[in-house]
Amino acid sequence: MFALIDGNSFFASCERVFRPDLWRKPVIVLSNNDGCVIARSEEAKKAGIPMGAPFFKISGLVERHGIAAFSCNYELYADLSARMMACVASLAPALEVYSIDEAFADFSGITDASALGVKIRHRVMRWIGIPACVGIGASKTLAKFSNHLAKRNPRFSGVCNWLDLTETERLQWMRSTSVFDLWGIGRKLGEKLLEQRIRTVFDLYGADPALMRRRHSVTVERIVHELHGIPCLELEEISPAQRQVLRSRSFAEEVSDIGEIKAAVSRHAHSAAAALRRWNGLASCVGVMIRTNRFKAERHFGWDVTSLPAPSSDTLVLSAAATRLAGRIFRPGMKYKKAGVVLLELVDANTRTGDLFNPGDSERSRALMQTIDSINSRYGGEAVKSAAELVGTKWHTRRERLSPRYTTRWDELRRVDAGTTNTGFKEPVSPRRPDFSPPRSESATRA
Amino acid sequence: MDTPERKNALKTADPRAGISESLAPDENPRPRMSPLIDDRIRAGFPSPASGDASCGIDLNEHLIRNPAATFFLVVSGDSMVGEGIDDGDMVIVDRSVEPRSGSIVVAAIEGDFTLKRFVKTAASFELHSGNPEYPVIHPKHEDDHIVGVVCWILRKCSR
Numbered sequence: 001m002f003a004l005i006d007g008n009s010f011f012a013s014c015e016r017v018f019r020p021d022l023w024r025k026p027v028i029v030l031s032n033n034d035g036c037v038i039a040r041s042e043e044a045k046k047a048g049i050p051m052g053a054p055f056f057k058i059s060g061l062v063e064r065h066g067i068a069a070f071s072c073n074y075e076l077y078a079d080l081s082a083r084m085m086a087c088v089a090s091l092a093p094a095l096e097v098y099s100i101d102e103a104f105a106d107f108s109g110i111t112d113a114s115a116l117g118v119k120i121r122h123r124v125m126r127w128i129g130i131p132a133c134v135g136i137g138a139s140k141t142l143a144k145f146s147n148h149l150a151k152r153n154p155r156f157s158g159v160c161n162w163l164d165l166t167e168t169e170r171l172q173w174m175r176s177t178s179v180f181d182l183w184g185i186g187r188k189l190g191e192k193l194l195e196q197r198i199r200t201v202f203d204l205y206g207a208d209p210a211l212m213r214r215r216h217s218v219t220v221e222r223i224v225h226e227l228h229g230i231p232c233l234e235l236e237e238i239s240p241a242q243r244q245v246l247r248s249r250s251f252a253e254e255v256s257d258i259g260e261i262k263a264a265v266s267r268h269a270h271s272a273a274a275a276l277r278r279w280n281g282l283a284s285c286v287g288v289m290i291r292t293n294r295f296k297a298e299r300h301f302g303w304d305v306t307s308l309p310a311p312s313s314d315t316l317v318l319s320a321a322a323t324r325l326a327g328r329i330f331r332p333g334m335k336y337k338k339a340g341v342v343l344l345e346l347v348d349a350n351t352r353t354g355d356l357f358n359p360g361d362s363e364r365s366r367a368l369m370q371t372i373d374s375i376n377s378r379y380g381g382e383a384v385k386s387a388a389e390l391v392g393t394k395w396h397t398r399r400e401r402l403s404p405r406y407t408t409r410w411d412e413l414r415r416v417d418a419g420t421t422n423t424g425f426k427e428p429v430s431p432r433r434p435d436f437s438p439p440r441s442e443s444a445t446r447a
Numbered sequence: 448m449d450t451p452e453r454k455n456a457l458k459t460a461d462p463r464a465g466i467s468e469s470l471a472p473d474e475n476p477r478p479r480m481s482p483l484i485d486d487r488i489r490a491g492f493p494s495p496a497s498g499d500a501s502c503g504i505d506l507n508e509h510l511i512r513n514p515a516a517t518f519f520l521v522v523s524g525d526s527m528v529g530e531g532i533d534d535g536d537m538v539i540v541d542r543s544v545e546p547r548s549g550s551i552v553v554a555a556i557e558g559d560f561t562l563k564r565f566v567k568t569a570a571s572f573e574l575h576s577g578n579p580e581y582p583v584i585h586p587k588h589e590d591d592h593i594v595g596v597v598c599w600i601l602r603k604c605s606r
Contacts, residue, residue, distance in 0.1 A: 083514075090515070123543075126516075406518070413520055415521050415522075416560040417562070418526045418532060418576070
């Protein structure tokens with residue numbers, strides 16, 4: 001049994017954690033250089049903000065609906081993501097971080113899965129302040145599908161357990177959901193399925209798995225099996241997500257030396273960066289996972305994620321960030337079984353708007369990477385590797401609507417007002433410029 | 448954290464207490480302090496008890512019980528002076544701690560964070576200031592709630 005836990009409108013929710021004045025208000029987050037909409041709160045979706053819309057095109061809507069628009073603050077999102085995963089890991093026996101805002105958990109052997117789902121959801125809200133949804137099912141596809149239902153239907157109160165639904169309910173949900181909303185069905189594949197009159201999840205559920213394999217691929221056959229509750233994907237199997245690059249491997253023997261762990265993480269970062277460049281992508285965030293044997297009593301699931309100063313595919317930058325994270329999550333004395341690197345929040349290097357103030361990967365670094373890639377492809381594997389960490393380079397991005405990095409910078413901590421009087425409504429204050437207006441009391445003096 | 452004090456402390460640590468670990472380059476960036484027990488003052492053979500102190504004291508470990516749920520905030524305003532919290536103090540807030548009557552809490556009230564003393568009532572809760580001139584807050588909005596409990600107050604003494 002699997003569960004999929006994910007943070008609702010994650011980036012928008014992150015922006016709200018320290019801004020209670022924005023609860024129930026429309027919030028959007030913009031891509032690098034304030035280009036396009038990359039996250040929308042439920043209220044912003046209702047206000048008609050389309051995903052991916054260029055900001056200049058929707059500025060009228062933003063004004064009219066009083067929508068709070070933020071520049072993307074990956075440093076804040078990465079920190080809250082790491083906290084959310086640690087929070088889920090405190091309740092779930094085994095975890096696979098699937099993206100910056102979602103994780104699969106192995107729920108096998110758990111007697112009351114729905115109760116555990118509710119507990120996880122409440123704990124993530126309580127500890128981190130992020131609303132999350134939980135989907136539970138016999139396969140990863142069904143867990144993901146249940147999560148989709150939990151997110152869209154208030155009647156589930158954020159937790160949907162496929163195993164608790166009646167047969168009639170299941171068929172009803174499958175009939176009313178488009179096949180495009182299914183995990184693993186991209187636009188191209190969805191259109192091919194449409195040609196064969198497979199429109200809804202139910203149509204695919206009723207399809208012949210062998211026929212699906214012949215006509216499409218083994219992936220589609222697998223989805224059909226998974227819809228019937230036959231798990232085909234293991235917990236840690238790498239899923240064909242296009243929003244990330246993941247490289248992980250088990251150690252031949254358990255490792256408790258930080259040097260060896262860092263070496264492995266650096267190797268993974270090299271290989272992931274090369275894959276990223278093949279796709280002409282740039283990563284905004286890097287995540288590192290290390291874990292011990294999960295069937296032993298003394299276990300540790302270590303996961304942390306960090307943002308990069310600017311999106312990058314530079315091996316040196318990515319590997320430096322990854323090894324730094326490995327050092328942070330490593331616990332002395334633990335015997336680690338597996339290490340992995342994930343490159344997250346990818347953007348296309350071609351469509352990324354060039355900016356005088358934000359050179360991103362410089363021409364020189366790009367040329368160096370091309371050279372490394374061509375040498376490595378000629379002489380095989382890893383003929384050329386980076387020797388040392390690259391000292392952090394400072395970039396300047398256009399981020400006019402950037403919120404403070406509340407959790408990672410001493411000088412950007414959130415202010416909490418001790419002197420609020422309870423006299424009527426107070427205009428919400430921006431955290432960057434806290435309101436120091438004195439309450440109505442003669443004795444109150446302040447700087 | 449390779450201050451001269453730290454290097455010194457490592458050199459004088461009990462040789463049996465895992466020197467290879469202590470002398471390794473500082474892989475862990477967490478701030479650490481010198482051990483409580485210093486063998487330099489004890490000429491002759493090292494004390495068997497000092498082995499336990501070789502790892503030093505870790506402020507993070509001391510101040511943060513649950514890292515995932517712990518946040519730092521800065522106080523503005525003086526309504527909590529009576530509770531020992533002054534303007535400009537830093538507070539360490541644990542969101543996973545259940546507030547009890549008398550706890551100092553950060554609450555979200557009418558769309559803003561406020562720092563108050565939590566008092567449980569039969570139906571709900573009230574928020575009191577450390578200064579009687581400030582009115583007691585009764586939560587009215589459905590979104591009003593307790594964010595977390597203040598576990599520590601940090602104040603710099605020499606400015």
